[in-house]
Amino acid sequence: MSGDYGRAFAALRAQAGEAWRDYTRHAFVEGLGDGSLPREAFLHYLRQDYVFLVHFSRAWALAVVKSETHAEMLAAVGTVNALVAEEMQLHVEICAQAGIPADALFATTERPENLAYTRFVLEAGYSGDLLDLLAALAPCVMGYGEIGARLQAEASSECYADWIGTYAGEDYQSSCSAVGELLDSALVRRLGPEFETSPRWERLCRTFRTATELEVQFWQMGLTP
Numbered sequence: 001m002s003g004d005y006g007r008a009f010a011a012l013r014a015q016a017g018e019a020w021r022d023y024t025r026h027a028f029v030e031g032l033g034d035g036s037l038p039r040e041a042f043l044h045y046l047r048q049d050y051v052f053l054v055h056f057s058r059a060w061a062l063a064v065v066k067s068e069t070h071a072e073m074l075a076a077v078g079t080v081n082a083l084v085a086e087e088m089q090l091h092v093e094i095c096a097q098a099g100i101p102a103d104a105l106f107a108t109t110e111r112p113e114n115l116a117y118t119r120f121v122l123e124a125g126y127s128g129d130l131l132d133l134l135a136a137l138a139p140c141v142m143g144y145g146e147i148g149a150r151l152q153a154e155a156s157s158e159c160y161a162d163w164i165g166t167y168a169g170e171d172y173q174s175s176c177s178a179v180g181e182l183l184d185s186a187l188v189r190r191l192g193p194e195f196e197t198s199p200r201w202e203r204l205c206r207t208f209r210t211a212t213e214l215e216v217q218f219w220q221m222g223l224t225p
């Protein structure tokens with residue numbers, strides 16, 4: 001149940017096993033699909049996710065810093081723009097419709113699960129290279145791509161159709177494919193074509209798995225306004 005997000009992502013996803021399933025089939029996700037998620041939990045999640053996206057955009061800006069080629073810079077800067085100009089904008093619009101103004105969004109107090117996740121990702125980038133950073137970023141990008149595509153096909157309610165449509169949509173799906181290509185080419189450039197046999201691979205797998213577990217905690221936080 002995943003689009004073609006590249007060779008490295010497929011390998012990382014497979015090794016994350018149970019954690020990947022817990023993330024992409026979390027009760028929060030199922031509640032978005034069947035409409036049973038309480039509106040209050042959804043708006044609480046959106047407010048937290050807006051803060052998440054602020055730091056997530058900073059992490060993608062760090063990917064520009066850690067790039068070694070023009071192609072890598074282009075891919076990273078494209079993602080920064082998609083986040084700041086499109087995804088954050090969606091949050092502002094949905095929250096405005098629910099009576100939460102944009103300045104209140106920016107002032108949201110960050111929950112610890114939220115803080116733990118984004119600072120883990122940023123730290124992976126500060127102390128490592130582009131590969132360490134991308135291993136921490138990939139579960140967020142591709143996981144939502146996979147969730148959106150599946151809910152679009154399976155949803156039994158129209159309640160959260162806007163949210164689902166954003167992640168199932170062509171723009172978001174093509175961002176996922178672009179990040180998959182960036183991940184594959186960055187790995188080949190630094191570790192060679194057989195990157196899975198590199199001594200660094202295991203640690204990249206661990207970073208991916210930890211980020212996946214932090215996504216599970218984020219959904220759990222969403223269920224408890």
Ligand SMILES: Cc1ncc(CO)c(N)n1
Binds near residue numbers: 053087139
């Ligand atoms: C927590 C979280 N992970 C991933 C995404 C996708 O960008 C998001 N908006 N929020």
